[in-house]
Amino acid sequence: MSTTTATPQARMMRARKFSHAWLLITVLVIVALSAVRVITGVHEIDSTGTLRAAAIATCPILMAALGGLWSERAGVVNIGLEGQMILGTWGAAYFTYYYDPWIGVLGAALMGALGGLLHAVATVTFGVDHIVSGVAINIIGLGAAEFLAEAYFKNLEGGGVKQLTGLASPTEMTIPGVSDAAADIATQHWFVVSDLAAVVAALTSRLSLLTVLVPVLVVASAWILWRTAFGLRLRSCGENPAAAESLGVHVYRHKYIAVIVSGAMAGIGGGYLALVASSGFTTGQTGGRGFIGLAAMIFGNWRPGGIVGGSLMFGYTDSLTLRSTDAVHALLLLVGIGLAVYALWRLRQGRVASAGVLGAISVGFFAWFLLTDSVPREFTGMTPYVATLLVLAFAAQRLRMPAADGLRYRRGESI
Amino acid sequence: MADTATTHAVVLRDIGKRFPGVVANHDVDITIRTGTVHALIGENGAGKSTLMKILYGVQRPDEGAIILGGQEVQLHSPTDAIAHGIGMVFQHFMLADNLTVLENVVLGAEKLHGIGDAARKTVAELSDRYGFGLDPDQLVEELGVGDRQRIEILKVLYRGAKTIILDEPTAVLVPQEVDALFENLRVLKEEDHTILFISHKLDEVLAIADDITVMRRGTTVGQARPGSVTKHELAEMMVGSELPTPAKEGSTVTDEVQLELANVSVVDPRGRSLLTDISITIHRGEVLGIAGVEGNGQAELVETIMGIRKATYGQVRLGDVDITSWETRGRREAGIGYIPEDRHRHGLLLDSPLWENRILGHQTRRPVAKGMWIDRSGAREDTDRIIEQYDVRTPSTDTLCRALSGGNQQKLVVGREMSGAPALLIASHPTRGVDVGAQAAIWEHIKRARKDGLAVLLVSADLDELIGLSDRIEVLHRGRLVAEFDPRDVTPQDLGAAMTGAHEDAS
Numbered sequence: 001m002s003t004t005t006a007t008p009q010a011r012m013m014r015a016r017k018f019s020h021a022w023l024l025i026t027v028l029v030i031v032a033l034s035a036v037r038v039i040t041g042v043h044e045i046d047s048t049g050t051l052r053a054a055a056i057a058t059c060p061i062l063m064a065a066l067g068g069l070w071s072e073r074a075g076v077v078n079i080g081l082e083g084q085m086i087l088g089t090w091g092a093a094y095f096t097y098y099y100d101p102w103i104g105v106l107g108a109a110l111m112g113a114l115g116g117l118l119h120a121v122a123t124v125t126f127g128v129d130h131i132v133s134g135v136a137i138n139i140i141g142l143g144a145a146e147f148l149a150e151a152y153f154k155n156l157e158g159g160g161v162k163q164l165t166g167l168a169s170p171t172e173m174t175i176p177g178v179s180d181a182a183a184d185i186a187t188q189h190w191f192v193v194s195d196l197a198a199v200v201a202a203l204t205s206r207l208s209l210l211t212v213l214v215p216v217l218v219v220a221s222a223w224i225l226w227r228t229a230f231g232l233r234l235r236s237c238g239e240n241p242a243a244a245e246s247l248g249v250h251v252y253r254h255k256y257i258a259v260i261v262s263g264a265m266a267g268i269g270g271g272y273l274a275l276v277a278s279s280g281f282t283t284g285q286t287g288g289r290g291f292i293g294l295a296a297m298i299f300g301n302w303r304p305g306g307i308v309g310g311s312l313m314f315g316y317t318d319s320l321t322l323r324s325t326d327a328v329h330a331l332l333l334l335v336g337i338g339l340a341v342y343a344l345w346r347l348r349q350g351r352v353a354s355a356g357v358l359g360a361i362s363v364g365f366f367a368w369f370l371l372t373d374s375v376p377r378e379f380t381g382m383t384p385y386v387a388t389l390l391v392l393a394f395a396a397q398r399l400r401m402p403a404a405d406g407l408r409y410r411r412g413e414s415i
Numbered sequence: 416m417a418d419t420a421t422t423h424a425v426v427l428r429d430i431g432k433r434f435p436g437v438v439a440n441h442d443v444d445i446t447i448r449t450g451t452v453h454a455l456i457g458e459n460g461a462g463k464s465t466l467m468k469i470l471y472g473v474q475r476p477d478e479g480a481i482i483l484g485g486q487e488v489q490l491h492s493p494t495d496a497i498a499h500g501i502g503m504v505f506q507h508f509m510l511a512d513n514l515t516v517l518e519n520v521v522l523g524a525e526k527l528h529g530i531g532d533a534a535r536k537t538v539a540e541l542s543d544r545y546g547f548g549l550d551p552d553q554l555v556e557e558l559g560v561g562d563r564q565r566i567e568i569l570k571v572l573y574r575g576a577k578t579i580i581l582d583e584p585t586a587v588l589v590p591q592e593v594d595a596l597f598e599n600l601r602v603l604k605e606e607d608h609t610i611l612f613i614s615h616k617l618d619e620v621l622a623i624a625d626d627i628t629v630m631r632r633g634t635t636v637g638q639a640r641p642g643s644v645t646k647h648e649l650a651e652m653m654v655g656s657e658l659p660t661p662a663k664e665g666s667t668v669t670d671e672v673q674l675e676l677a678n679v680s681v682v683d684p685r686g687r688s689l690l691t692d693i694s695i696t697i698h699r700g701e702v703l704g705i706a707g708v709e710g711n712g713q714a715e716l717v718e719t720i721m722g723i724r725k726a727t728y729g730q731v732r733l734g735d736v737d738i739t740s741w742e743t744r745g746r747r748e749a750g751i752g753y754i755p756e757d758r759h760r761h762g763l764l765l766d767s768p769l770w771e772n773r774i775l776g777h778q779t780r781r782p783v784a785k786g787m788w789i790d791r792s793g794a795r796e797d798t799d800r801i802i803e804q805y806d807v808r809t810p811s812t813d814t815l816c817r818a819l820s821g822g823n824q825q826k827l828v829v830g831r832e833m834s835g836a837p838a839l840l841i842a843s844h845p846t847r848g849v850d851v852g853a854q855a856a857i858w859e860h861i862k863r864a865r866k867d868g869l870a871v872l873l874v875s876a877d878l879d880e881l882i883g884l885s886d887r888i889e890v891l892h893r894g895r896l897v898a899e900f901d902p903r904d905v906t907p908q909d910l911g912a913a914m915t916g917a918h919e920d921a922s
């Protein structure tokens with residue numbers, strides 16, 4: 001009857017094509033990285049150490065992004081992720097000090113969830129503008145953590161008014177033979193093989209179990225949100241709450257749950273910073289990662305796979321800045337290649353104008369790479385944001401946020 | 416009392432509901448027998464939808480009692496109503512665009528078949544049984560009003576509610592689809608379901624209803640049985656006075672071309688052909704009717720003319736100007752009026768007052784703008800003119816659009832699009848949801864403008880409207896024009912056959 005009847009098979013084909021695309025992108029990234037490494041001779045860009053650092057930098061960002069996903073899928077913009085993360089860092093420190101690191105992780109989740117609850121009360125029950133409430137939560141989170149640190153950590157061993165060091169970390173694991181062998185191959189600097197070995201080595205030596213928990217939470221969240229009835233109801237609240245209500249969905253309840261879970265996820269991200277990324281709590285240790293997580297979520301188009309990609313990109317560049325200025329310079333070439341590939345892809349789609357602009361920018365990066373020997377450190381920090389801006393500018397038509405995201409919803413008013 | 420009550424699925428007693436400035440319902444008394452189809456009719460703003468929302472727990476009555484199966488109940492939310500076995504199709508779509516058909520249907524009823532393959536199969540089966548042709552995995556966003564309406568109906572059928580409220584479910588369905596729906600309502604009735612049916616199409620009401628209740632100005636004013644009442648009598652009960660009989664008039668078609676589409680084709684980004692080789696001309700003073708089952712390219716045709724979509728091939732000419740590459744605003748300024756198929760999605764800002772809605776689409780023109788400034792008093796005055804001429808029932812021009820009844824919102828849109836003497840009117844279901852009286856009035860407005868040279872492209876599911884208003888009818892099927900008819904000697908049966916492609920198969 002309609003002109004558009006795709007068969008289930010066609011749908012499945014499309015889904016399979018989609019996962020093929022991800023595979024292809026991953027392979028392309030590895031090959032490009034390897035090529036850049038061989039061409040420039042800067043092996044630091046994907047050494048075992050760099051990749052380990054990148055994984056550790058990625059996790060907190062990913063947790064914040066995951067928190068953003070939960071809340072925005074239910075239609076609540078949670079710009080308070082940063083504040084909830086900060087609460088998480090304190091919670092992790094406090095509970096780890098008195099109990100053990102895993103209770104500490106729970107404590108981080110709990111503190112973050114409290115921040116989420118506050119946001120839910122403000123936005124869902126009282127209909128406060130989501131941004132206003134989020135900003136307030138960031139301010140409250142920072143203030144509360146400073147106050148609590150001073151009140152509880154000052155007189156502890158390793159503690160001070162702004163910190164608590166010497167905390168125990170969650171268990172780390174090393175897979176004996178594999179780890180060493182892979183590290184060995186990685187230092188051979190073979191094309192592609194060594195790069196893959198570096199990935200394996202990074203994942204098999206001194207891997208914190210909390211790092212393992214993060215992807216588990218991502219997969220679990222994706223499964224809950226897209227494969228369960230509860231997830232469908234939650235997402236429907238972000239798309240059209242009036243329709244959901246008319247079908248008997250408790251919109252307020254689902255929004256509450258979503259925002260509280262969101263806070264808990266961000267809190268765990270904060271806990272990760274205090275327990276794994278560093279060995280203790282300091283005030284201000286989140287350094288805006290909550291906001292970066294939000295950007296990663298937008299970059300990832302409000303989808304789990306996308307936010308993993310976005311977080312990896314942010315985490316990688318973040319770790320690289322701290323390690324080597326040479327690597328940062330080599331990165332220019334990588335960005336240039338990336339943009340060139342993207343430009344070609346746009347060209348194939350017949351979008352000549354945007355392909356042209358992208359191509360020009362890519363040429364700019366190549367020129368920059370060839371004409372200079374080093375990059376001011378501040379610039380690398382900018383790379384992910386520039387990349388996000390580019391993606392937003394060129395792919396904005398395809399980004400799709402939940403239709404009722406950020407809108408005030410009052411029961412019964414809009415039916 | 417007790418035993419009669421048990422055979423009454425729903426009794427509404429002395430229901431009253433007030434909104435700021437309006438009494439939507441007062442002293443409403445209705446008794447609905449179990450296992451019947453009960454039709455509720457009445458002019459726009461009579462309070463039908465409000466009453467049904469009260470029964471569905473969306474709105475709380477200010478006074479009165481709701482008695483379900485002999486038991487007085489308090490309904491605080493749809494959840495309560497659903498627990499009592501009530502399901503409702505709302506007058507305006509309640510769908511999440513970014514979810515699939517399947518997700519929209521199973522939402523809230525996941526307990527029945529889950530949300531996976533079992534549910535997909537059930538939805539596909541239901542869709543086939545009703546001839547809806549819906550793909551469970553398609554995003555609702557990609558669908559037009561016809562498919563959306565079908566999903567809404569599927570939603571209640573899927574739930575298997577005992578008492579089903581249908582608030583104007585047939586407004587955009589073609590007769591064959593209405594017949595299929597009625598077939599199934601009869602089956603449901605046999606199985607002891609109770610159906611409450613609202614429609615402005617009196618033929619439908621007479622065809623399906625066992626009892627009819629008429630509402631006017633917020634209260635029930637009469638009861639009728641289909642066997643003992645005519646369409647005309649019903650209409651008079653509704654409006655409270657005699658209906659004007661439409662005057663027959665001669666053709667006003669000139670030979671001056673107003674709109675010309677030359678070999679227009681539209682291909683979507685995935686390479687599917689939405690419109691193929693469409694060539695039409697509409698002259699000044701002519702109404703061209705487009706017949707077809709929703710989803711066969713009507714929306715694409717209209718959007719191509721409005722510039723919302725760009726033609727992949729071919730040319731669009733307004734008068735003797737090529738407007739193929741023009742933006743929508745330019746086209747509107749050049750004198751194209753546009754009544755969209757879905758007033759909520761494309762026609763109105765529901766949370767803005769009427770006068771602001773009057774400005775939409777005219778924001779660069781008098782009387783609602785002066786140079787680069789919005790002319791508020793001009794907009795208000797002109798809104799008053801529309802309210803008066805099109806009989807929009809509203810407390811004031813400052814009322815939010817959301818507070819208007821569906822039919823009155825439609826009248827406002829029609830009034831706005833007829834403002835400023837357009838040269839060409841693109842009208843998709845222009846009388847969707849308006850009562851018989853207002854429908855006649857809108858037709859009268861269009862005819863008068865036609866006499867002054869207005870060219871009209873009319874897309875409608877209402878064959879009487881198509882035949883009554885058009886000078887020529889083209890049939891659209893799978894994105895192609897497959898047949899042309901002269902309305903003076905076409906029967907709804909012929910049209911119906913051509914619309915489903917029987918015509919094509921025969922040739």
Ligand SMILES: Nc1ncnc2c1ncn2[C@@H]1O[C@H](COP(=O)(O)OP(=O)(O)OP(=O)(O)O)[C@@H](O)[C@H]1O
Binds near residue numbers: 434439458463
């Ligand atoms: N949310 C609201 N706020 C204020 N007034 C409202 C609201 N909903 C309905 N009304 C008013 O109540 C009256 C009855 O509206 P209702 O929608 O029930 O009419 P209806 O009989 O369904 O008309 P139609 O045939 O046009 O759909 C109208 O005057 C309308 O303006």
Ligand SMILES: [Mg+2]
Binds near residue numbers: 464465506820
């Ligand atoms: Mg109504």
